[in-house]
Amino acid sequence: MKIKSIFIITIGVLFITACTDLNLNPLSEGSSESWYSSETEIDMALNDIYREVFWPVDYTEWTDDWTYREGTTPITSATINGEWGTVLEWWRNSYKCISRANTVLANLDKVSDILPQARLDAFEGDARFVRAAQYSKLISHWGDVIYFTNVLGLEESFTLSKTDKATILQDIYSDFDAAAEKLPVSYGSSANKRATKGAALAMKARIALYMEDWSVARDAAQACMELGTYELYADFGELFLSKTKNTKESIFSIPRSVELDQFFGDTKNYITRNSGGWAAKDPSWDLLCSFLCTDGLPIDESPLFDPHEPFKNRDPRCSETIVEFQTPHLGYIYQPHPDSLNVLNLKTGSYQKNNDTRSNALYASFNGLVWKKGIDEDWSDDFKAENEIMILRFADVLLMYAEAKIELNEIDDSVLDAINQVRARAYQVDYTNLSAYPAVTTTDQTELRKILRAERRMEFAFEGTRYMDIIRWRIAENVLNKDTYGMLDVDDLREKVVNPGLWFFPSTPDIDEDGAADFTPMYNAGMIKRLAQRDFDATKQYLWPIPTKEILINSNLEQNPGY
Template sequence: MKKYTIYIFGLLLLSACAELDVNPLSEGSSENWYSNETEVTMALNDLYREVFWFTDDDSWTDDWTSRGATTPITNATVNGEWGTVSTLWTNSYKAIARANTVLQNLDRIAGVVPQETIDRFEGEARFIRASMYANLVNHFGDVVYYQDILELEDAFSKSRTEKESVLQGIYEDFDIAIAQLPVSYGGSELQRATKGAALALKARTALYQSDWQIAADAAKACMDLGIYELYPDYGALFLANNKNSAESIFAIPRSVELDVALGSNYPVRATITRNAGGWSAYNPSWDLFCAYLCTDGLPIDESPLFDPHDPFANRDPRLAETIVPFGAEHLGFIYQPHPDTLQVLNLNAGKYQTNNDSRGTIQWASWNGLVWRKGVDEDWSDDRLTDPEKKIVRYADVLLMYAEASIELGNIDQSVLDAINAVRARAYGLDPTAADAYPAVTTTDQTELRKLVRLERRTELALEDRRYMDIIRWELADKVLNNDIYGMLDVAELREKVVAKDLWFFPEVPPVDEDGVADFTPMYEKGLIKLLADRAFDESRQYLWPIPTKEILINSNMRQNPGY
């Protein structure tokens, strides 16, 4: 396992009176700091900590289920006191304040440090500031915007700036970062901001805001750097032992040795199967499971290749790399959730044992029969600690961003098809030119391509925290998050109504609509599946998040978003 040099110093996560972190004490006093290259480097290193790089959670989407549980997003109870709202707001402004402080003090090292190094420092600080503001705008819309060092009284009185003005500042910061950051750092293990990272995150910001031309241009410029490529093995790409691949454009490193890891009870133990010592409480949804196409490129309700009783067969290979197939080896066991499979092979011991992943044995086994495979290997289960890098953006995402933005612009040419097919062919382990060996995309119809690229994003980027912002910006959240969560019947009924009638796993083929959304209500109305939870999404307000309540209370100039 590689060790990453991570500079962590001072007091972490210091609270500021107005939550805008007007004095970043973890960097030392700004009156005597920033006097040499080492001090500026340390200040910037602090901003690469994972706590500052907020990502959305797949549990807020239709790709996820956790038994009968929902979240504030999926049960429509989001308010300004939700901890996640405060965390995003607080940590983003801490990073912004610290980036501003670096930028305001770079003149101190002029003449002492080479100008090329100072320019890089400026590029890094601007990249970080732009990334933080982009996350705020994506979730809150209009936000407090400033580029200097706030005095205390200003922190209590700043009002929100219109989103469009903030976006211009974000794009300007990214452009300066693009101009001043290096293409690479010569193989350094500590991932820092690069020209490609700035281009990729500028593209993502523009994509999320429907600034299609900006998104297409930035994504294409990232592609044209010629230094990124798709990793040949989709499944291995996400394992902890595969860091710094040529597909990774920007990532935050983790290290078990340095106590920067995924661990404890969540999410690791909740994701691991029960046979391997976990809880199997966090699971892929049936909604996601049914979104994967068959190998003929058709959805499951149209393809003659789909068998609801052998639902992993003849499917996009990414399905089996994301969700554990029935009968497959996983974490040292054969995974089989069938209610009558009461014994299972322990591959490490070479003998059969009680199958704790079957609800016929343990009622708390996966309630819908599915468990996550993507990125999960024995490194998760040996000590409940794992340290895959936190992928902020990778090359496949850039290819799909370029394709989507170009499609929305109506600029549909071979480069668009090539971008989508490169991602799809990799899933099959093929060169994109082998068009007869995988379901290559050939249509140039804008409506069809829009549907295909959205589906490609869902299946390629599953469990990578991208689905939430996709359903928000596509305005699908009110549709998919008002669909309920379904799973298997309880064991006695499952055996009687499904297994005894040879209807395992899916009793029927669920219809799938033009957005790739499966409808399970026919099976539910026939009593063949169980309602696990009611999802709810309030479209009148939830497309934006509320400003944290404490910000409203301490600042009379801070207005709340509608509906909160």
């Protein structure tokens, strides 16, 4: 494993044509021998480990919230192995980042005589936060992993074996605690986007929650809440747009900038076809059915749900996450109905060919749904998006606190308040006005657990939390062994669904205890089309495989079971 990392930043290149001493280290270039000797150099090294490449979020496409035409992924087809590119990339980049954080920590003594203690503390806090976050990612996905906190030599790195994740977890806590002690509560109006005290506490709560260490998760989340620094942004739909930056809800995020060549480039897969995109990567019917009705009940229990108008009487986050039919989106009225051959262009005020229906465009959304959450109209200008990468926000802290207390069976008003604050924000009402939204009032542990899980799914869809939720709740073997479905081909759709008046859903699917919808009756009746067969192998897939090449070059490194 090539863990040894020498951080080299080239400031300039000295071209010399005359004879010169090749042993000299050019003064215009940084090296591992001379670097880390000034505040600027350490600052640059820390900036490097906050780059986007080191902070990936779990992809929605690994979950039951997503469809990609008739395709699956290595996770949703149970073909994940040690040669999968994501496994290789995440493992490599995590250890690269850890090595760089370790190197910063090992070199702080070089500047201890020239920098004030407050600056040294901030540097240490940053490095320990990053190291803890990277190890959190490793143990949550791989379990027991290689662990080191020193600067390794190349040969030594090839001989390390796994350390038990429980041992690593305690050191992760120590790093987050030290970071919380040394980092500032905020950077004020500064453009600095590094970690803060709240970020360290929140990330500690997250990994504790993942490891079912409920008391630690509760206390860390509560400490973050008590800082008084964060609050929910008033408008849920606006929160995720590229124009909305540096809100008080954001605890830790990675900024993007087209100007600095840091942007999300896969926009066409999410933009509608009328707006110049492909609408290929879409929300699943499973996700659409997971949003509660405005009475707080799931669709198979609520008298308010009409399968033929699936967006009506739903939690507001439903139509803020998925584009509601016959509503404006990206300058057009969105309507996938097979008889809507023309559509209103809101920019011109005239009708034009509707490429968002499969009657006109064969590869329009296969299930009629497209994403709305975070999708900006300015994406269509150059197909480059600079929305912040939201790693962790205050709504998550509130729900982590509530979940930890529920699992500890410490159910009190603070639990209900935490959930209700998140839910009431969606309805844009004060959470104390219990009659203005479907407030949570039960104190039954089993009921609250179900409510909390539904709340997380509605709140965090398309943000990268669903994958680890279904893994840690051990429900992936249920929800990922259900197939994905979409609309029939156009002629059959008209004959079997539209003409009998059964558009959009022919009937209401049942929702099971895990919040998963059952579409098989509609499929067996020939009313919908199966797009793909999902598969999840519970005997091994709750952990990822270690990259095969790491096993091959390190005889002390044992592969995870089943791979």
